Amino acid sequence: MDSTNDITVGQVVKSRAGRDKGNIFLVLSVVDDKHVLIVDGNLRKLDRPKKKKAKHLTVYNTVLPELKYKLDNNMKINNAYIRKLLEPFNKSF
Template identity: 60%
Template sequence: MEFTTDIKIGQIVKSKAGRDKGRIFIVCSVADEQNVLVCDGDLRKLDSPKKKKIKHLMIYNTVLTEFAFKLQCNENLDDAYVRKLLEPFTKNVSVEMEVE
């Protein structure tokens, strides 16, 4: 069983299951032992993040500490900023999907 103890706010994840399968998200917060809240600034906005189980996510080693710091300091974060942060990762995913 997988737990959220290894997940950090600002970590990049990819959905393995559900309607959003294959989409890249950033972790906004840890909900409980098995769930996190994720957003991508497009389908899932910062003000309404998606609750996902850890077992339905592929966890990347990349942690965007700048995002976590701004979130912690209550700085003005918007969905455009999140999309900009995730852009390099979403480009890689779309290239992978074309190859398959």
């Protein structure tokens, strides 16, 4: 997987490389055809998202539409909300 074509905002991803290897994140935005911005609300907060290459991510089929909806409509989200969304994934993976 070399491009971000199959990654969308609100998608659940897992890091495959780097210091954050094995951590679960949410895609905050797609930067270009190779990079995305990811957050987990804990180590990577909304004010400092991590720019990550798509090829270093395992992409899950799960997309959280409520996050995309809130971002598209400029609704307020915070790090606790991100952590709450990711909670079931941190237990199951």
